[in-house]
Amino acid sequence: MPSVFIKTYGCQMNERDSEAVAAQLVAKGYRLAPSEHVADVVLLNTCSVRDNAEQKAINKMENIAGDIRKHRPNVVLGFLGCMAQSRGQELIDRLPDVDLVLGTQKFHRTAEYLDDLLAGKRAKVVDVAEEQGSEGTIREHLLNGNAQKSVTAFVSIMQGCNQYCTFCIVPYTRGEERSRTIEDIVGECRQLVSQGIKEITLLGQIVTSYGRRGSVRHVTPRADEPTPDPSEEGSEPRGARPQFPSLEGSGVGSSLRPAKTTFVQLIEAVHEIEGLERIRFTSPHPKGYGDDLVEAYARLPKLAESAHLPVQSGSDRVLKLMHRGYTRARYVEIIRKLRTARLGIGITSDIIVGFPGETEADFEETLSLCREVEFDNAYLFKYSQRKDTPAAAMPDQLPEDVIEDRHARLLSLINEIGKRKYNEFVGRQMQILVEGPSKRNPARMSGRSRCNKIVLFDGSERHRGQLLDVRITRAGLFTLYGDPAIVNL
Numbered sequence: 095m096p097s098v099f100i101k102t103y104g105c106q107m108n109e110r111d112s113e114a115v116a117a118q119l120v121a122k123g124y125r126l127a128p129s130e131h132v133a134d135v136v137l138l139n140t141c142s143v144r145d146n147a148e149q150k151a152i153n154k155m156e157n158i159a160g161d162i163r164k165h166r167p168n169v170v171l172g173f174l175g176c177m178a179q180s181r182g183q184e185l186i187d188r189l190p191d192v193d194l195v196l197g198t199q200k201f202h203r204t205a206e207y208l209d210d211l212l213a214g215k216r217a218k219v220v221d222v223a224e225e226q227g228s229e230g231t232i233r234e235h236l237l238n239g240n241a242q243k244s245v246t247a248f249v250s251i252m253q254g255c256n257q258y259c260t261f262c263i264v265p266y267t268r269g270e271e272r273s274r275t276i277e278d279i280v281g282e283c284r285q286l287v288s289q290g291i292k293e294i295t296l297l298g299q300i301v302t303s304y305g306r307r308g309s310v311r312h313v314t315p316r317a318d319e320p321t322p323d324p325s326e327e328g329s330e331p332r333g334a335r336p337q338f339p340s341l342e343g344s345g346v347g348s349s350l351r352p353a354k355t356t357f358v359q360l361i362e363a364v365h366e367i368e369g370l371e372r373i374r375f376t377s378p379h380p381k382g383y384g385d386d387l388v389e390a391y392a393r394l395p396k397l398a399e400s401a402h403l404p405v406q407s408g409s410d411r412v413l414k415l416m417h418r419g420y421t422r423a424r425y426v427e428i429i430r431k432l433r434t435a436r437l438g439i440g441i442t443s444d445i446i447v448g449f450p451g452e453t454e455a456d457f458e459e460t461l462s463l464c465r466e467v468e469f470d471n472a473y474l475f476k477y478s479q480r481k482d483t484p485a486a487a488m489p490d491q492l493p494e495d496v497i498e499d500r501h502a503r504l505l506s507l508i509n510e511i512g513k514r515k516y517n518e519f520v521g522r523q524m525q526i527l528v529e530g531p532s533k534r535n536p537a538r539m540s541g542r543s544r545c546n547k548i549v550l551f552d553g554s555e556r557h558r559g560q561l562l563d564v565r566i567t568r569a570g571l572f573t574l575y576g577d578p579a580i581v582n583l
């Protein structure tokens with residue numbers, strides 16, 4: 095029984111892909127190894143979104159090849175995912191110890207290729223081709239991978255991205271948008287809930303575009319359907335698309351109610367699942383945040399009150415250069431509506447500092463947006479030039495010291511706002527879903543509030559999976575500490 099170790103870089107989508115590959119391999123008789131040092135197969139599931147993510151994976155593979163391979167020449171080494179997709183054969187040319195390079199539409203073939211490599215039937219495999227229907231192939235979950243029962247799960251609802259933000263490599267590494275059917279997704283969610291999952295996060299590069307290529311414009315065109323966004327034009331889907339429900343009965347045509355997107359229809363269908371406590375999704379695009387989605391927060395109680403809504407910049411000029419498809423004012427308006435629809439909603443964001451041509455005045459717009467919106471937290475990214483993206487060829491690429499300086503200034507603002515917002519929870523009671531022991535201090539248990547704050551408390555394994563009311567006693571940086579509340583009746 096060969097053993098495999100998978101190391102994952104990058105986003106939640108990558109985490110989910112790795113989990114599915116691990117489950118597939120276990121089903122085929124592989125064992126999961128606790129580290130690369132004892133595994134027969136070492137796979138690195140890679141990220142391409144910034145250069146340093148790529149360098150990390152390449153350095154890791156160099157170390158493994160130089161160290162582990164020396165002592166155990168038969169170990170199989172592979173790159174999976176985004177960097178495998180964008181670099182292909184080049185990775186083996188550079189690192190000849192690598193045996194397998196598998197792209198983002200080929201995860202489901204991992205076991206087959208590894209079997210061949212281990213049996214000596216093939217010397218090397220590079221497969222980065224496109225594959226029709228690959229969005230429906232990642233179904234396996236490994237709920238008991240760490241011997242303990244999982245409470246939350248990610249479900250992939252779509253693959254790819256058609257947005258083509260000028261900085262971003264994802265449309266090239268993940269391909270065009272392809273959505274799974276509502277039926278298929280709900281089936282997977284039901285199965286997870288029957289296995290004890292209480293919270294599901296629907297995953298996609300841009301979840302608000304879910305089903306667009308299947309229903310809204312290609313299956314049931316209606317005179318009164320929502321106006322397609324002009325920035326979505328230009329890339330038609332290939333081949334037959336799955337059927338999605340029509341907009342029938344969704345309020346389309348009424349002058350008062352907004353048209354219901356396929357994504358909101360999906361949330362409603364998942365919401366019906368008995369035993370499921372919470373629904374989240376990531377990431378939406380501000381452009382797709384229509385009134386129907388805002389309204390969903392007001393009427394669907396299982397939809398947890400948190401939103402990760404990447405803004406990228408606070409300057410309209412930069413947003414335009416980025417090809418984001420919204421203005422600062424429109425973004426602020428969405429946040430205002432969300433906060434009205436659901437009090438206490440937690441809002442987080444992604445921001446890029448140092449996009450080509452970003453002036454000090456543009457950057458100050460980003461600072462002022464953060465002061466205006468007051469994110470609970472924001473992930474800051476130093477702009478990184480990506481191969482073949484339009485922004486890589488733009489003039490005024492900024493020097494590193496300018497990017498570093500702006501990054502430090504924005505980080506201190508985000509931390510200051512975060513500290514203030516987290517401190518506001520002290521003394522309050524909140525409901526958390528207990529996920530398991532804290533990673534840093536296994537003596538503590540960790541849960542998440544509905545507004546997606548991590549809450550640590552002194553508890554034990556018996557709390558896992560419980561919805562628990564806790565009283566917040568203190569706040570750390572982006573962490574809350576609480577005591578299980580004693581309710582006095």
Ligand code: 5AD
Nearest residue numbers: 143261262404444445475476477478
């Ligand atoms: N440079 C820096 N950050 C980037 N991101 C995407 N592409 C780049 C790039 N070229 C960031 C965006 C996105 C997050 C996942 O990664 O903020 O939302």
